[in-house]
Each structure stands twice: as structure tokens, then as C-alpha cells.
Amino acid sequence: MKVSVVKSDSYETKVVDKAINDAVNLIGGWQNFIQKGDKVLIKPNMLTNVTPEKAVTTHPEVIRAVIKAVKKIGAFPSVGDSPGISNLKSTAQKTGILKVCEEEKTPFVYFTQSKSYSYIEGRFIKQFELVDCLSDFDKIISVAKMKTHVFMGVTGAVKNLFGCIVGTDKARFHLRMQKHIDFAHVMVDLYQTIKPTLNIIDGITAMEGQGPMSGDIVNPKIIIASSDGFAADLIMADKMGFDAEAMPIAAAGIEQKRIIRLKNIEVIGDGKDEQFHFVKPHTYKSMQDTYVPKFILKLGQNQLTSKPAINENCIGCGRCSHHCPPNAISIINKKAIIDYQKCIRCYCCQELCPHQAVDLKDGLLLLLLKYLGIYK
Ligand code: SF4
Ligand code: SF4
Structure with missing residues (x-):
């Protein structure tokens, strides 16, 4: 090939x-x-x-x-x-x-x-x-x-x-x-x-x-x-x-x-030896794919994932809310509000927001696991 x-x-x-x-x-x-x-x-x-x-x-x-x-x-x-x-x-x-x-x-x-x-x-x-x-x-x-x-x-x-x-x-x-x-x-x-x-x-x-x-x-x-x-x-x-x-x-x-x-x-080709060092995305990696027992995952779901967080750039345009698969986003007072109980961490909101108003923030357990080097 x-x-x-x-x-x-x-x-x-x-x-x-x-x-x-x-x-x-x-x-x-x-x-x-x-x-x-x-x-x-x-x-x-x-x-x-x-x-x-x-x-x-x-x-x-x-x-x-x-x-x-x-x-x-x-x-x-x-x-x-x-x-x-x-x-x-x-x-x-x-x-x-x-x-x-x-x-x-x-x-x-x-x-x-x-x-x-x-x-x-x-x-x-x-x-x-x-x-x-x-x-x-x-x-x-x-x-x-x-x-x-x-x-x-x-x-x-x-x-x-x-x-x-x-x-x-x-x-x-x-x-x-x-x-x-x-x-x-x-x-x-x-x-x-x-x-x-x-x-x-x-x-x-x-x-x-x-x-x-x-x-x-x-x-x-x-x-x-x-x-x-x-x-x-x-x-x-x-x-x-x-x-x-x-x-x-x-x-x-x-x-x-x-x-x-x-x-x-x-x-x-003439570019075959080119090598770059792209910054990685601040990516959610599902703990559900690991050895962690399911009941712990359920208990710690919010803490084991990166969660989308709305920042001050939000103008309440509603684009994220319109495309959120489980309808976890509401627009209240011209600002997007996420219901984390419904959120499935698909990051469509982060992907699609035209105003860069969605950050991804690591949960506390995820931060701890990263700090301990258990999870990269
Ligand atoms: S798409 Fe972005 S700017 Fe529009 S409501 Fe959602 S977070 Fe706010
Ligand atoms: S991450 Fe996915 S499910 Fe969660 S609020 Fe954003 S679009 Fe909705």
C-alpha cells in the first residue's frame, strides 16, 4: 500500500x-x-x-x-x-x-x-x-x-x-x-x-x-x-x-x-520525511472502554470524563442546543445551559459552536488519574 x-x-x-x-x-x-x-x-x-x-x-x-x-x-x-x-x-x-x-x-x-x-x-x-x-x-x-x-x-x-x-x-x-x-x-x-x-x-x-x-x-x-x-x-x-x-x-x-x-x-513523495508536532485535542477518552467496573463508572461518570463547559463567549444563538443529540442544552437568558445528567459527552456542542464558547474541562477523578500517571 x-x-x-x-x-x-x-x-x-x-x-x-x-x-x-x-x-x-x-x-x-x-x-x-x-x-x-x-x-x-x-x-x-x-x-x-x-x-x-x-x-x-x-x-x-x-x-x-x-x-x-x-x-x-x-x-x-x-x-x-x-x-x-x-x-x-x-x-x-x-x-x-x-x-x-x-x-x-x-x-x-x-x-x-x-x-x-x-x-x-x-x-x-x-x-x-x-x-x-x-x-x-x-x-x-x-x-x-x-x-x-x-x-x-x-x-x-x-x-x-x-x-x-x-x-x-x-x-x-x-x-x-x-x-x-x-x-x-x-x-x-x-x-x-x-x-x-x-x-x-x-x-x-x-x-x-x-x-x-x-x-x-x-x-x-x-x-x-x-x-x-x-x-x-x-x-x-x-x-x-x-x-x-x-x-x-x-x-x-x-x-x-x-x-x-x-x-x-x-x-x-517529496513530503515523505515531513514531521509535525500538532497540539492534541483536549479529548475525552471514554473510561467505559477500560477495566473500570460499570457501577464505579456510573457513580463517577461526571468525574471521569471531560465535560463541556459554556464560557463567556456564548451569545445564546442556540446552535448547540439544536444539535445536541440527547437535548441536554437549554438556552436561558441568552446563554446555553447544559444538563449534565443528560449529556453523553459527544462534544457536538464544542465541535459546532461558531463562537468558541464551549470549553472541555476534566473531571476531578480524571485529573487525579492523569496526575498519578494512571490515565494518559
Ligand atoms: S452554539 Fe455556542 S454561542 Fe451558540 S448557544 Fe451554544 S455555546 Fe452559546
Ligand atoms: S457534549 Fe454532546 S450531549 Fe453533551 S451537551 Fe454537548 S452536544 Fe449535548
């Missing part, structure tokens, strides 16, 4: 074009993935309606380069996504992706309706409700963003496919899969169901710390490409300076024996 890592200094059209084409050529070239006449869905990360400079969403120039390459083969690209929050059209506009589609005369597909897709080998989910048009395409290209993620450690090519679940249906998965490792297994099932033909990660700018939305911008200046999304993500996490196989989705994939191990991946 090969993963290419190619340097790219900027988002200037020509520079990105070259980097994307170099990255794909190193793993066999576009013809290896796309054939003339194919209908191709390009799936960016369009988490919410922010400008590309925020490093939350896939940069539009990366999408432009992929559109152009697909057209050059004689195939027919479309671009589509369903943002985690916010209006679809405003997200497509603000991220710059709609403009690129218009300039390149490429359809933008609004993901609004779902239909069932089977994956009988699925560990948790054997039938996904995914965007209905998915089956209209011959090939899918996941074009993700290199970011940390408070719930999943990192988000790249695999987690990017969560956008194929339409709108607020996403919240139901958090309700059903409250343990992070269970949610990670679902992401493995989701990837196997969709199986993109090609995976590209935009790491020219990226996000560290409290990603995928409230972290800090960093500039690794790389593009990653692979036929395998798990392999691309393993290399991405490794380049970030993390224990790549310990990231929940990778760990779930390894447990299911569905992903390649890091040591078996050949990294190629």
Missing part, C-alpha cells in the same frame, strides 16, 4: 494543481482510479459555513484541481456534501466551493434526501441511511481536511464520509454510539459501505488542538493521497506526531482486521 505526501507551498491555483497531480501520479495516476465516462462524486469536508482561511473546510482550490483532473480523463465530476450544521447553500457559498463549481461548470449536489444502503458485514450498522444520490455515481473521491478532532482524535479521509449522512441524522449516531470506540467502529462500517476510489487530504493549512472547528490553524503545506482512506489517515496522524494506530477509527479498523498496519505502508 502506497501513500503519497507531496509538498505544496500555497493555495495558488497552479501550485495546488501540481501538488494534487503529483500526489495522484505517485500512486498510479488518475487513470488508475477514474475511467472516461465515469460519473464521479467529489466529497469535500464542508463542516460549516466558514471561509477557507479558517482551515475548517477543504480549500476550494483543492476541489478545483480535482475537478479539472477528473474532467481531463473525460469523466463527469460533481461536488456534494451535507454540512454538520448550518444551511447547505450558505455553507457552499462561504467555503468558496460553490463558486469554484460554477467557474468550472460542475454541478454542486445538495445532499438532502436519504435512502438505505446495505453493508451486511457491518460491526454495528448493517444498513446505513445515506444521501440518496450516492448510488448514481460510478466513483467517489473523498477530499478531506487535515484536522484534529475532540471526539475521534483526528479527522481525515474516513471521517469525512460522515457528511454522506444527511443533516441532523448525524446526531442519531452519537446517541446510539456513545462510547468513542463504538462510534469509531461505525466510521469503519461507513467507509466500507461507501468505499471511495481515491482519498486526498488537504494539509496545506490544517488544524491542531480543539479541532475540527475550534482549534488553531497550522501550515504543514502537504497534500496526502492514497487509494485507501485508512492508510491516508494513518500517515496523516503519524505526520501530526500522534500515535496513529491508537486513534479511535484506526484502532477500530485494526480490531476488525479491516485496515493495513502503519509499518506496511510505503510513504512516497
